[in-house]
Amino acid sequence: MAVVQKKRMRSGSWQREALEGMDSYEFRQWAELLEKRTGINLPEKRKSFLQTSLAIRMRELGFATYQDYLRYLLAGRRGAVEWEILVDRLTVHETRFYRDQKALELIRTRYLDTLSNQDGPCRINIWSVGCATGEEPYSLAILVDSHLQRRRVEFFQAIVASDISSAALATGRQGIYRENRLRNLSAHTIQRYFNRVGEEHYQVVPEIRDRVCFTRLNLVRLAERKQAQMDIIVCQNVLIYFARQKRLMILDTLARHLRPGGMLVLGAGEITDWEYPGLENMGAPGTLAYRRTTQLRSEP
Ligand SMILES: C[S@@+](CC[C@H](N)C(=O)[O-])C[C@H]1O[C@@H](n2cnc3c(N)ncnc32)[C@H](O)[C@@H]1O
Known part of the structure; x- marks a missing residue:
């Protein structure tokens, strides 16, 4: 005003x-x-x-x-x-690196820790829905990379980062952030996953940038979009701006994009009283996450 x-x-x-x-x-x-x-x-x-x-x-x-x-x-x-x-x-693009540490911890302990190379290298497909300027998908990519490297698990990760805002996506593609945007990250993480650009900026290293594909997607038209099955879908601080009926429609569609065993991670206040056949609430304190347990009804 x-x-x-x-x-x-x-x-x-x-x-x-x-x-x-x-x-x-x-x-x-x-x-x-x-x-x-x-x-x-x-x-x-x-x-x-x-x-x-x-x-x-x-x-x-x-x-x-x-x-x-x-x-x-x-x-x-x-x-x-x-x-x-x-x-x-x-649209509100507020975001930061490692914004929801409880959710990242859940992904680490309940998903990444269960992976092994029993059947060859692991392939991990992740979708950051409403990714804003890229901090969320890059946080996920860094989490997977650092954790699985430490555990010496061979893996290949691909992250789809989608948003309605072309300007936000352009920032994400560049992967350049002011120093103060990296305040949640340890010095070690910054040193390993960022290159300094000029006096005040850092750019995400190419190995991580190359793993993230930024794409424009309007959630209202989600059902029309062909999208691969995902191991992890993260949708945080997005649906809070939508009316309940729209939230439910979007969540039902996201659920259908989840592989058996995959996780749907939402913001704690994203939805209440939502259930979907074949998804179980993981009961994680401080975060809202579901695991897909079975084949879904609408699938062949
Ligand atoms: C507050 S940000 C959340 C960023 C990130 N997920 C996080 O939690 O830090 C919300 C994002 O949702 C996006 N958004 C809003 N409406 C959308 C729609 N209809 N389709 C896709 N993205 C949308 C906005 O452009 C914005 O970047």
Whole structure:
């Protein structure tokens, strides 16, 4: 809100009109568009966030009213390109390396520790759903690499990192982060898995970057997407922005992408009272995780 007010004082009259207020009809129009296209549910209490984000973008483009900007967004190819930019502004990309240490510990003890080379090198397919700027998938790749190397288990890992925001994915692909973003990592991990770039940045080493494939995927369209079966699916701090019905639809689809024995790891507050045939709650304190035990009904 502060941004809106500061800019409003400096700006011309048409901007004042655009920034001053969004009536409840307009709010509903924008909230419905966002929910339809992304699944994100925007409650009325986040109206000022919506207004501020729209106002900043409208000012960049020179739009005077929410309606003019909406018309532009809904028009053809030009609107589709603009939507990509706006979606990045309307999504929350907060993340960090080793953000949920309990979840990583669970993956280490309940999955990685069970692997051995009895039938040749292990193949591990991981999916980071809603990966934002890449810290989550790189944390998973570093966890697997460091842990299995220490245990001298031969392995091949491939990580799919998906998000709706093209800008966030571009940051992830580069794998360059400011020094302060690495604060959860030990000096040893930084030294082993990052190269210094300039004075204040570090880049994830190529061996780890090459293991992570960043791809744009809108969870609302998840069911249309062909995706390999996964050993581990991590979806944290994503579904909290969705209405319950959408969360359930997405979770059911994610469950079908899990191999028998695989783990679905969610944020602790991602869902309550969800059950799926063939998945058992791993009962892990402080984190919400499921293991797939059997063949699922819809599978051949
Ligand atoms: C708060 S971040 C979570 C990052 C990471 N998973 C973590 O826990 O640190 C939420 C991410 O979900 C993404 N997101 C929101 N709606 C989405 C959708 N419909 N499809 C795919 N990704 C979406 C956002 O772009 C954002 O990067």
